[in-house]
Amino acid sequence: xxxxxxxxxxxKALGAEILAISIDSPFTHKVWQEGELSKMIPGGxxxxxxxxxxxxxxxxxxxxxxxxxxxxxGRFLIDPDGILQAMEVLAPAVGRNVAEMIRQLRACRFVRxxxxxxxxxxxxxxxxxxxxxxxVGKVCDIWSPDMAx
Amino acid sequence: xxxxxGKPAPDFETKAYINGDIKTVKLADYKGxxxxxxxxxxxxxxx
Numbered sequence: 001x002x003x004x005x006x007x008x009x010x011x012k013a014l015g016a017e018i019l020a021i022s023i024d025s026p027f028t029h030k031v032w033q034e035g036e037l038s039k040m041i042p043g044g045x046x047x048x049x050x051x052x053x054x055x056x057x058x059x060x061x062x063x064x065x066x067x068x069x070x071x072x073x074g075r076f077l078i079d080p081d082g083i084l085q086a087m088e089v090l091a092p093a094v095g096r097n098v099a100e101m102i103r104q105l106r107a108c109r110f111v112r113x114x115x116x117x118x119x120x121x122x123x124x125x126x127x128x129x130x131x132x133x134x135x136v137g138k139v140c141d142i143w144s145p146d147m148a149x
Numbered sequence: 150x151x152x153x154x155g156k157p158a159p160d161f162e163t164k165a166y167i168n169g170d171i172k173t174v175k176l177a178d179y180k181g182x183x184x185x186x187x188x189x190x191x192x193x194x195x196x
Contacts, residue, residue, distance in 0.1 A: 001189060016183035019174075021163075024192045029166035032192040048165040048174060052188075060159040061152050063188050071188040078158040078184040082177070085154060092190045105183060 003098045005041045014105055015080075018047035023058070023070055026051050063089055075101065077108060121148030158186070 001020050033044035058064030063074035077086040085108045107118040116128040162175045
């Protein structure tokens with residue numbers, strides 16, 4: 001979660017808010033912020049830390065692990081209309097790739113703003129595709145897999 | 150209700166620790182901006 005905090009300004013500039021959520025109480029969040037996180041990120045995590053006591057929200061998003069009583073490492077990207085646009089769930093011991101999450105946010109914003117589609121590995125400035133009958137069977141003329149990297 | 154891309158994200162209301170305060174927040178409070186909702190196993194874990 002500190003890796004996300006390190007990129008918080010960039011994420012905010014893209015019009016997004018971070019909401020972190022675990023089964024811990026707000027008081028536990030406070031102690032973790034003050035005791036440890038603030039040593040890694042000056043001032044602690046800059047975004048809201050939500051409390052999901054009992055895993056009720058985790059159940060709604062199908063990430064609550066009942067056997068262990070915790071939420072899995074799930075990430076959900078929600079657009080300004082409240083529609084889910086991307087999601088990912090990792091095993092608890094596997095950390096996330098914040099750069100990839102920001103790339104997905106940029107791609108989702110681009111698609112929403114332009115109505116175009118973003119091929120694999122798209123980054124701002126790379127070729128996008130205009131969906132339509134004319135493109136059917138022709139993607140090979142304008143895009144190749146090496147453009148994904 | 151299943152969670153699906155392209156469908157409304159389930160709304161919820163819960164307590165949150167924000168800048169030293171404890172407040173109640175709803176997902177719907179953030180309509181009009183993008184939201185990255187991050188679940189994680191627990192405070193004081195290592196990853």
